[in-house]
Amino acid sequence: MNLLRKLWNNLHLFMALPAILLFGLFFIYPLAQGIGISLTDSNGMAPPRFIGLQNFVDFFHDARAKKDVYNTVFFAIGSAPLLNVFGFLYALILDRPFKGKGFVRAVVYLPAVISPLIMGYVWYFILQPDRGFLYHLLASLHLGTGGSDWLGNANSALIVLVFINVWQFVGMTMIIYLAGLQSIPKELYEAGEIDGAGYLKSLWYITIPMVVQSIKINVVTNIIGSLSVFEVIVALTDGGPGYSTESLSIYILRMLYGSFTGYSTAVAMILFVMIIIPVFLFMRYINKKEFEM
Amino acid sequence: MRKKKLGLLLTGVMMVGLLAGCGGKSEDSPSPSGNAAGTAQETAPKETVKLKFFTGKVETVDLMNTLIQKFNSENPGIEVEQEYQKDASNVIKVKFASGDIPDITTVVEQDYIDQGKYLDLSNEPFWPRVLPAVKELSTDVKSGKQYQVATNVTMAGIFYNKKIFQELGLKEALTWDEFKANLQAIKDKKPDVTPLFIAGRESWTLGHLIEFLAHGIIKQDLGVKSSREAFINNESDKLKFDQENGPIDTFAKRLLELQAAGLINKDALTATYDNQKEAFATGKAAMISQGMWVVADLLKISPDFQSDLGFSPYPSIQDGTKPVVLSADDSRYAITAESKHPEEAKKFLEFLLQPENLKTYSEFLKSPPAFTDVTADWGPLKEQANQALSSGVNIAFTDSPSGFSGDDAGRMVQELLAGQYANSLDFAKAYKDAWDKAWKATHR
Numbered sequence: 001m002n003l004l005r006k007l008w009n010n011l012h013l014f015m016a017l018p019a020i021l022l023f024g025l026f027f028i029y030p031l032a033q034g035i036g037i038s039l040t041d042s043n044g045m046a047p048p049r050f051i052g053l054q055n056f057v058d059f060f061h062d063a064r065a066k067k068d069v070y071n072t073v074f075f076a077i078g079s080a081p082l083l084n085v086f087g088f089l090y091a092l093i094l095d096r097p098f099k100g101k102g103f104v105r106a107v108v109y110l111p112a113v114i115s116p117l118i119m120g121y122v123w124y125f126i127l128q129p130d131r132g133f134l135y136h137l138l139a140s141l142h143l144g145t146g147g148s149d150w151l152g153n154a155n156s157a158l159i160v161l162v163f164i165n166v167w168q169f170v171g172m173t174m175i176i177y178l179a180g181l182q183s184i185p186k187e188l189y190e191a192g193e194i195d196g197a198g199y200l201k202s203l204w205y206i207t208i209p210m211v212v213q214s215i216k217i218n219v220v221t222n223i224i225g226s227l228s229v230f231e232v233i234v235a236l237t238d239g240g241p242g243y244s245t246e247s248l249s250i251y252i253l254r255m256l257y258g259s260f261t262g263y264s265t266a267v268a269m270i271l272f273v274m275i276i277i278p279v280f281l282f283m284r285y286i287n288k289k290e291f292e293m
Numbered sequence: 294m295r296k297k298k299l300g301l302l303l304t305g306v307m308m309v310g311l312l313a314g315c316g317g318k319s320e321d322s323p324s325p326s327g328n329a330a331g332t333a334q335e336t337a338p339k340e341t342v343k344l345k346f347f348t349g350k351v352e353t354v355d356l357m358n359t360l361i362q363k364f365n366s367e368n369p370g371i372e373v374e375q376e377y378q379k380d381a382s383n384v385i386k387v388k389f390a391s392g393d394i395p396d397i398t399t400v401v402e403q404d405y406i407d408q409g410k411y412l413d414l415s416n417e418p419f420w421p422r423v424l425p426a427v428k429e430l431s432t433d434v435k436s437g438k439q440y441q442v443a444t445n446v447t448m449a450g451i452f453y454n455k456k457i458f459q460e461l462g463l464k465e466a467l468t469w470d471e472f473k474a475n476l477q478a479i480k481d482k483k484p485d486v487t488p489l490f491i492a493g494r495e496s497w498t499l500g501h502l503i504e505f506l507a508h509g510i511i512k513q514d515l516g517v518k519s520s521r522e523a524f525i526n527n528e529s530d531k532l533k534f535d536q537e538n539g540p541i542d543t544f545a546k547r548l549l550e551l552q553a554a555g556l557i558n559k560d561a562l563t564a565t566y567d568n569q570k571e572a573f574a575t576g577k578a579a580m581i582s583q584g585m586w587v588v589a590d591l592l593k594i595s596p597d598f599q600s601d602l603g604f605s606p607y608p609s610i611q612d613g614t615k616p617v618v619l620s621a622d623d624s625r626y627a628i629t630a631e632s633k634h635p636e637e638a639k640k641f642l643e644f645l646l647q648p649e650n651l652k653t654y655s656e657f658l659k660s661p662p663a664f665t666d667v668t669a670d671w672g673p674l675k676e677q678a679n680q681a682l683s684s685g686v687n688i689a690f691t692d693s694p695s696g697f698s699g700d701d702a703g704r705m706v707q708e709l710l711a712g713q714y715a716n717s718l719d720f721a722k723a724y725k726d727a728w729d730k731a732w733k734a735t736h737r
């Protein structure tokens with residue numbers, strides 16, 4: 001009897017067990033193994049040899065890796081803030097009552113449902129010079145710019161990639177903000193109105209603090225998503241021309257495919273840290289902020 | 294009120310359904326399971342062996358599916374499954390590493406041969422039927438054994454539009470100057486036609502340019518056997534990758550020349566293989582660099598194109614060298630050493646090598662069979678191919694390190710065309726670095 005009660009009182013511990021097991025099996029174990037492999041010169045076939053931090057040292061002398069870090073960070077700095085700003089604006093606008101609200105929301109959200117790979121290929125055919133839809137459209141409007149090879153030029157290709165990513169996932173961000181907006185009790189706004197707060201003031205002092213949970217989710221997922229960008233690049237430029245739009249996650253895969261398993265794992269570790277740091281800093285900042293509010 | 298009634302009705306229907314489901318189960322289930330157990334004990338069931346066929350050859354996916362279907366129906370108990378991957382020579386590496394090993398594959402790389410990844414096929418009965426030259430190319434230079442067999446001979450060179458050539462009075466080019474003059478003439482007189490169409494989004498087609506044009510110089514200088522050895526053992530004094538006016542430097546210069554003169558398509562970096570075939574078969578491009586594998590698709594796009602299809606060797610890109618034409622073993626098969634069903638895999642290979650199936654394959658691919666006992670009507674290029682073989686030096690595919698595939702080389706050519714190298718020599722040096730790095734990763 002006593003034992004049963006003890007069990008009952010500690011049930012929460014056992015309830016967490018499956019989660020802990022899964023976390024260990026699919027996160028901690030691979031991570032530990034990854035750290036192990038990243039310290040070797042494994043080529044995936046011959047037995048690996050321990051080489052210490054050599055892979056990490058190599059990374060900092062690897063011109064292609066540097067370029068990929070630049071591309072990845074460029075993509076993330078382009079995408080994450082735009083996604084959040086536009087997602088929030090869309091949510092604010094589409095939260096108001098108007099006819100056909102559901103339809104408009106669905107249209108904004110729709111691209112997020114389609115696989116980024118397919119989306120990328122569709123855009124690829126739109127953007128092709130001389131053949132693409134955009135070229136024909138601009139030509140019929142007597143605008144000549146459709147002939148330029150947007151994806152063949154390294155600088156414009158990156159910008160196009162950011163644009164498509166934002167366009168595709170703005171709906172996802174919007175939905176999360178919408179959920180946050182709808183959980184704000186109307187009384188708060190009424191009280192604000194009585195106190196004489198205008199739209200901007202109530203936006204700043206009521207809306208934003210109240211959707212802080214949505215901000216957290218969106219910022220974190222957007223940082224993670226854009227720093228590990230993969231599909232849209234594969235579909236649209238395949239990292240090209242050359243390596244000029246290659247992201248770190250594509251590099252990791254290609255190194256793994258080649259004979260650089262150890263090095264590839266080391267780069268994966270570096271990307272892991274690159275993602276963890278901004279997420280950690282942001283969470284710390286926002287939690288502190290939240291406490292103040 | 295009405296809604297409530299409807300709800301009740303629905304609930305009732307569902308309940309009945311549930312009960313019926315239960316009843317049915319309890320009555321019927323014992324007998325079939327009993328039967329199954331009975332037969333299992335009597336005839337010790339033969340489990341179906343699943344064979345995995347792993348390929349990187351996009352042009353044969355449909356054909357292989359029909360051949361596989363035929364094999365599966367003729368061989369109960371064996372079931373072959375095809376898996377195609379775009380970047381197959383790289384993907385197979387992950388498969389080897391993760392233990393998801395295909396039984397039979399078209400991907401054969403020297404590194405994997407060195408690692409003992411393939412089954413020795415030297416003692417198989419089909420070898421006397423194979424063309425001696427193909428057998429030589431199928432032989433591993435290091436061990437002298439055969440780990441692979443090829444079904445066909447393929448060729449690659451310049452495909453050109455005969456009609457345009459006749460109209461402008463052009464002749465097949467053997468030197469670089471002639472080649473450029475041809476392209477220039479097309480540009481001047483037919484401004485709507487792309488002189489040379491490059492499909493640069495597909496990095497493999499660019500990789501091929503290096504393999505045939507740049508490596509072509511090395512291959513003709515050293516000859517088949519010793520050039521293979523030089524590539525496999527990375528003998529840098531023979532390869533001279535980073536030498537000024539060496540093979541890679543010259544190649545890069547030539548390509549940039551064409552780009553600067555506007556003799557290639559403006560979207561050379563983003564045009565796909567499909568775009569290339571389309572443009573060529575519809576007369577919007579006058580020349581392309583491809584292999585025999587392209588012919589079937591060209592004729593699919595425009596069946597009348599057959600009479601306009603011309604084929605010539607690659608012009609010599611360096612003074613003092615000769616034009617080259619790729620003439621090599623194609624459609625190679627290897628059985629993996631770790632295959633759990635080597636016997637069945639061999640059976641499937643035997644099936645593919647039956648004269649009748651080789652004929653189908655060869656006629657589909659429009660390329661000559663590598664087996665002496667197969668007579669196939671393989672297509673419109675028969676005569677021109679023979680002529681090309683006699684006017685150009687015959688070269689084979691390159692054995693590159695597995696970490697530096699044709700795709701990787703092609704991406705470097707993309708960089709070159711995108712203007713990311715200060716000059717051609719920088720490109721040559723970077724090429725050598727990438728090659729050496731990949732070679733060292735598997736030779737230590």
